[in-house]
Amino acid sequence: MSLILTNRLKTAADMVRENRFTADVGTDHGYLPAFLVMSGKTQRAVASDIGEGPLENAAKTLRRYGIQDKVQLILSDGLKNVPEDAEEIVIAGMGGNLITAILSGAPWIKDKNKHFVLQPMTHTYDVRKYLWENGFFIDDEKICRDSGRVYVVISAYYSGEKKEFDDFLCYFGEKIQPNNEDGRAYISKQLEIVKSRYKGLSSCGKQDEAKVFLEIKEKAEKEFNIS
Ligand SMILES: C[S@@+](CC[C@H](N)C(=O)[O-])C[C@H]1O[C@@H](n2cnc3c(N)ncnc32)[C@H](O)[C@@H]1O
Known part of the structure; x- marks a missing residue:
């Protein structure tokens, strides 16, 4: 068996x-x-x-x-x-x-x-x-x-x-292959987490903390050519 x-x-x-x-x-x-x-x-x-x-x-x-x-x-x-x-x-x-x-x-x-x-x-x-x-x-x-x-x-x-x-590496790691389908799916999933942290903090007026997540989001979008 x-x-x-x-x-x-x-x-x-x-x-x-x-x-x-x-x-x-x-x-x-x-x-x-x-x-x-x-x-x-x-x-x-x-x-x-x-x-x-x-x-x-x-x-x-x-x-x-x-x-x-x-x-x-x-x-x-x-x-x-x-x-x-x-x-x-x-x-x-x-x-x-x-x-x-x-x-x-x-x-x-x-x-x-x-x-x-x-x-x-x-x-x-x-x-x-x-x-x-x-x-x-x-x-x-x-x-x-x-x-x-x-x-x-x-x-x-x-x-x-x-x-x-830094925080970016903690979210996305260093070993993920952004050019294959599974790698992109993982990066999208992590990006959604970052976006949701950003939105949550912005909506309760914590602009300084939110800025950190905005920067991670922007870096990911640029580095992985994803949005
Ligand atoms: C969702 S199951 C995962 C089972 C398996 N490792 C897998 O990946 O399919 C999580 C297991 O971890 C056990 N667990 C939770 N906390 C633990 C701890 N502190 N030490 C050891 N086992 C723990 C639970 O009892 C449960 O059986």
């Missing part, structure tokens, strides 16, 4: 390095670690979640595919109970602010051998900002579409060096 992932999870799975001890944090149904193990990409994996219910879902998935001995299930708030020798850390399907809270709660992740695959559903701005402020670098970002929605998946490593960045 094969397991077919959604485009969103398949994009994340494709970014995981081969033959590394992998932790899927906030696993819910456990599809991602199940897929990695069944495809032979990963030999050792843990699937963690803050809830008993999601872990029961994951246990069912593992039993369905006969791989219950290959993925360890762990009840954990964020990375608290996740083994510190995990090399691939996947956090997908959560808000960006929850992802940054999980990362900041585990100082042991500041390790150059570890790789992070992060798939924020919202607040990608916060994820990029957190990474760059805390000595991580983003080596890749992939855009995918699933059920009419557009998603970003971020690949990052720790280097210990802080990066110079």
Whole structure:
């Protein structure tokens, strides 16, 4: 029996390095670690979640595919109970602010051998900002579409060096390809967020704060030739 992932999870799975001890944090149904193990990409994996219910879902998935001995299930708030020798850390399907809270709660992740695959559903701005402020670098970002929605998946490593960045980069990243359809769809989505922040702040008279978003909007329109 094969397991077919959604485009969103398949994009994340494709970014995981081969033959590394992998932790899927906030696993819910456990599809991602199940897929990695069944495809032979990963030999050792843990699937963690803050809830008993999601872990029961994951246990069912593992039993369905006969791989219950290959993925360890762990009840954990964020990375608290996740083994510190995990090399691939996947956090997908959560808000960006929850992802940054999980990362900041585990100082042991500041390790150059570890790789992070992060798939924020919202607040990608916060994820990029957190990474760059805390000595991580983003080596890749992939855009995918699933059920009419557009998603970003971020690949990052720790280097210990802080990066110079601004709000524009936090909204749009540096790795998005504006010339392909998915890249443009993602840029449009981010531009709508910037426009809505601008409108919200202008309409309540916060002109100074609104100006920041107007500048980001204008820069994006010029740089990506989009409106
Ligand atoms: C929407 S599901 C995403 C499932 C899967 N990762 C995916 O991308 O399809 C989010 C999961 O994160 C779990 N979660 C929420 N907060 C968490 C935390 N602080 N630590 C670990 N898991 C958490 C939830 O219980 C839920 O199962």
